[in-house]
Amino acid sequence: MVTQVEQAREWLATAVAEARAGLAEGGIPIGAALYGADGTLLGRGHNRRVQNGDPSVHGETDAFRAAGRQRSYRGTTMVTTLAPCWYCSGLVRQFGISRVVVGEARTFPGAHDWLAEHGVEVVLLDDPECVAMMRDFIAERPELWNEDIGQD
């Protein structure tokens, strides 16, 4: 039997692969994936600020876009390497995504507590690889990271 945390860790691997792909492209290493209620992978993606010159593409919004039009998000899970910002948390709340799996919230606070207050199930994994990837990136490119989260 696969426990919920085992399932979450397996799904996180998809988001981590996306984050690594983004880093290899010279981008910000944050990845995400949207899974359906039945466990099907609906979409996966990563931050593309640098690659596309597009500030609207965070990991979560890229995975959401890749999933295409859906009539309902009931039962879906958004898996992300990093705690979701207000923008991505707003996405989750507006579209009624049921669950969020967060790789880590050490390097960025995120708004997942707010989502939990509004009925979203939150699974925080505190994954060491996710922490290391963001910690290294923020140390190397602080100005790019601040741009991505709207910090003056």
Place this chain on the structure above:
Amino acid sequence: MVTQVEQAREWLATAVAEARAGLAEGGIPIGAALYGADGTLLGRGHNRRVQNGDPSVHGETDAFRAAGRQRSYRGTTMVTTLAPCWYCSGLVRQFGISRVVVGEARTFPGAHDWLAEHGVEVVLLDDPECVAMMRDFIAERPELWNEDIGQD
């Protein structure tokens, strides 16, 4: 001297033109524009769910994307024909957009009160053309509208 409300109405005309363009393309008639602190138009856009098959493109996110990468959003204004949903309100909060001009909030409640609580200046115009455009659209295509706001 141009008052703040006159300025807001002038800027709203850009968002309304975008909404009309979206409607003419067979899309959802919501438009937006992002103006800089000095009044420069940084980006404009409209909902592209139908046109691009892309659920991530609301009017506000399209205008934000069109503005490209910005080092700071301090002093900027997001103008939108319809009250911003949680997704678009999260965008405004995360990136520190200073002001939101809302065409109308009669046909959709929006999260602009939440933005106001968090320090964003909100100008609600209650524009009759914006109301009529959304009211007609929702009456004609309720299923499409519900899809766009994640209502099951």
